[in-house]
Structure formats: C-alpha cells, structure tokens
Amino acid sequence: MKNFLMKIILHFLYRGIKVLNGRDSEITNELKSLPNGYSVKISTDLQNGKQMAFKILDGKVQKVKNQENYDLQIVFKSKHLAYKVFMGKKSLADAYAEHYFQMFGNIYLAMGITRIIERVEGYLFPKSINKKLLKIPFKRQISMFKTYLLCLF
Numbered sequence: 001m002k003n004f005l006m007k008i009i010l011h012f013l014y015r016g017i018k019v020l021n022g023r024d025s026e027i028t029n030e031l032k033s034l035p036n037g038y039s040v041k042i043s044t045d046l047q048n049g050k051q052m053a054f055k056i057l058d059g060k061v062q063k064v065k066n067q068e069n070y071d072l073q074i075v076f077k078s079k080h081l082a083y084k085v086f087m088g089k090k091s092l093a094d095a096y097a098e099h100y101f102q103m104f105g106n107i108y109l110a111m112g113i114t115r116i117i118e119r120v121e122g123y124l125f126p127k128s129i130n131k132k133l134l135k136i137p138f139k140r141q142i143s144m145f146k147t148y149l150l151c152l153f
Contacts, residue, residue, distance in 0.1 A: 002079050006044045009086040010052040013042075015151040016120040017054070018061045024141045027119050030112045032059050040113055041070040044082035049075075072105035072113060088129040092118055123147045 020027045034056050041053040041064075053064040076082035081100040084090040092114055095101060103110055122130050123140055124147065130137060140147075 002083050003050060006050040006079065006082060006086065010042065010044070010050055012124060012148075012151055013086070013117065013120060014052050014054060014061075014063065016124055016147065017116060019147060019150040020120060020123060020142075021059070021061055024119065024123070026138075027116055028059075030116050030119075031056055031061065033112055034109060035071075038072070038109065039064055039067060039070045040072045041067075041074070043073070043075045044086075045079045046075060046077060049079060049082070070105070072103070072110050074101050074103050074110075074113075076101040088121070088125050088133060091133040091135075092121075093135070 017027070017031075021031055022028055037055060037057060039053065039055040041051060043049045043051040053067060053070065054061050055064045055067075056062075076085070077100060081095070085092055085095045085100065090098075090100070096103075096114070118134060119138070122134055122138060123142075123144060125133065126144070
C-alpha cells in the first residue's frame with residue numbers, strides 16, 4: 001500500500017514542480033539558479049523503492065528515465081521514513097536533521113531543490129499541515145485547487 005501511495009505522491013511532487021515553474025516566482029527563480037542539465041533523483045527506499053527523477057533544461061523541468069548518474073540523489077533510508085515526509089508528518093528540513101535520508105551531490109545546490117520541494121508541498125498541503133511543516137509561511141500565488149487541477153492534466 002505504501003508503495004502505491006509513494007508512487008502517487010512522487011508523481012504529484014514532480015507535476016507540482018513542473019506546473020509551478022513559471023507560476024510561482026520563488027520556484028522559477030530557484031530553478032533558474034540551477035545549472036542547465038542539472039539532474040535530480042529522489043528514491044523512497046535504499047532498495048527497490050519508488051523514485052522520481054527529473055532534469056532542468058533551459059529553465060524547464062523534464063522527467064528522466066534510466067539515467068546512470070545524477071547531480072543530486074536523495075535516498076530515504078526506508079519507505080516508512082519517506083512516507084512520514086511526503087504525507088506531511090515531518091518537514092524535509094527536520095528529516096534531513098534527523099538523518100531520514102542520504103544525500104549525494106553538491107549541498108549548496110541541494111538546498112535550492114529543498115526549497116523548491118518545500119514550496120511545492122506548501123501548495124499541495126492544506127494550511128493546517130503547512131503551519132507544522134513550513135518555517136516561514138507564504139502566500140500562494142495560485143490556489144491549491146488550481147495547482148491540483150493543473151497537476152492532473
């Protein structure tokens with residue numbers, strides 16, 4: 001069951017990044033600050049976990065499949081820990097501090113990806129969860145409903 005949920009959550013996370021690029025100024029600026037061709041892979045488990053991989057090309061986000069090397073890899077130590085983060089029970093910053101995952105790549109550029117993921121979660125989660133997750137709340141530039149609608153289609 002958690003595998004199925006992780007697959008859906010990672011899909012919405014990827015689609016959220018793609019949809020909000022150009023619609024949210026902070027996400028757009030963070031993506032533009034990354035080098036062209038920068039690739040990211042997020043895995044929910046050390047072995048056989050669900051994963052999401054994308055690349056930034058000319059300021060746009062594109063899904064990647066079957067690439068060997070990534071500029072940044074975030075690998076959660078277990079599905080259970082990934083589930084806590086992606087279901088809004090634990091913030092990504094807290095998960096990093098508590099060693100929920102391993103990160104391989106440039107820490108400076110990884111912080112940009114972290115800010116993007118937190119911002120996308122701010123659009124995908126209701127305000128009640130965002131109060132727990134986000135250190136600094138922000139005003140959405142498009143509604144949560146519109147974000148989900150754009151993510152679906």
